[in-house]
Amino acid sequence: MTFNDRIFGVLLIVLAVAYGWGATQFPEPFGGAEGVGPETFPYLLAAVLAVSSLYLIVRPDPDNAWPWSRTGVELLIAVAVLIVYTMLLQPLGFILSTLLAVGTLCWRMGATPIKAYVTGGVAGVVVFLVFNFALDLALPLGLLSFLEVN
Structure with a gap:
């Protein structure tokens, strides 16, 4: 049943990319792009989600069932x-x-x-x-x- 984890991992990568892209749509903060802006937290979440998704794809649980x-x-x-x-x-x-x-x-x-x-x-x-x-x-x-x- 490793196939289930891999499907889920691919879907989560798509979500991570969409989430990261959504963060690029935030308006630029007043005064330029210095320091931490409103997009920083979504970028971090997208990166963690992408890495976790890759782990699911590369090392799926052998006994996983939906x-x-x-x-x-x-x-x-x-x-x-x-x-x-x-x-x-x-x-x-x-x-x-x-x-x-x-x-x-x-x-x-x-x-x-x-x-x-x-x-x-x-x-x-x-x-x-x-x-x-x-x-x-x-x-x-x-x-x-x-x-x-x-």
Whole structure:
């Protein structure tokens, strides 16, 4: 079943290339391209994903089988949640869309709905604050744009 890992590795390389290309579409920061810009983190993620994908292609797991049971269904749900997350990121903003995505994924992994969505809300706020204030990288506020500090 090494073929499954190799197919998955090729698909992940395509995703890494698309992700890296998407990072090139970010607008250039004001004042030139000095230092770390908004594209740096996506470039790093694309590179790690590409290297990991190559590992899957070169050294696949010999006993790997696709999880067509409940695990496979949960994986498909997780992919669907992440796709919806990307679609909601601009209109709802980072905090609300992260609350929904992380909360749903935590709930699917067995947390109670209240704990899951509280975790999603805390994750959304903490990551937003880190990116906005510590890294000085703006994330979309969406529906919460009234919180924006000028």
